[in-house]
Amino acid sequence: MRILLDECTPRPLMRELAGLDVAHVLDLGWQGRKNGVLLASMLEEGFTVFITVDRNVPYQQNIPASGLVVVVLEAPKNRLADLRPLMAKVRVILETAQPGQVYRTGV
Template structure:
């Protein structure tokens, strides 16, 4: 399972998911790509999950057609200290999410 960490999420979150192959958008050279193109690149490169803080993605893209799953971290900001408490639930979601699904994890 390959996970892509969106560029709107802090890169140190990568350390919070040690049991999976995880890459950042920056590492892949995909910075600045629009969501549709990013999802297409993910699919072509064997990524199965996008970890993001972009709450609008599910309304902008057909995720079933894209063939990837999306985990959205919802917090008062996308700063690392605000997102770290969400990571235990994110790790659980990673192990159960299916292609086309969107799971929001937040402190709501």
Template sequence: MRVLLEENLDWHLGRDLPEQQVESVPLLGWAGIQNGELLEKAIAAGFEVLVTMDGNMVHQQNIARYAIAVIALRAKSNRLDDTRPLMESIRVLLPRVKAGTVTFIPKS
């Protein structure tokens, strides 16, 4: 599965999903692209999941109209020490995510 880490997340998180093909927005040269355009580019590039800490994205975009699943992390900060503990939950969730849906981790 192709997973895209948004620019607000450390690319090192991809190492915690070794069975997935994980890339990051900055390493693709897509830094600064707005949410709607980013979703479109990700879909066109074959990504199936976008992982973000941008909780506003899900309110600003109608995710249901996009052919990509979004996982929104709820952590104290976007520092690796705060986000890495959530990666096991993502690993378990990935086989079940569906395009056009948003899943928050941890769930509230």
């Protein structure tokens, strides 16, 4: 499982997924890509999981057809302090996540 963190998530959030194959959009130079192009790039590069705070992605993209797992983090702000507590739930989601599904986790 290869995981990509969206550019709107803080880069240090990667530490909360230590031991997993995680990259950040900024590390790949993919910042500024529209969601459709970003998801296509993910598939080309073998990513299977997309973690974002963008609540609109599931409505703007055909996630079931993509075969990707999308995890939407729902917190008051996109700050590390607000998102870090959600990562234990994300790890649980990833254990049973099915391709083409959207999962939401929040406080």
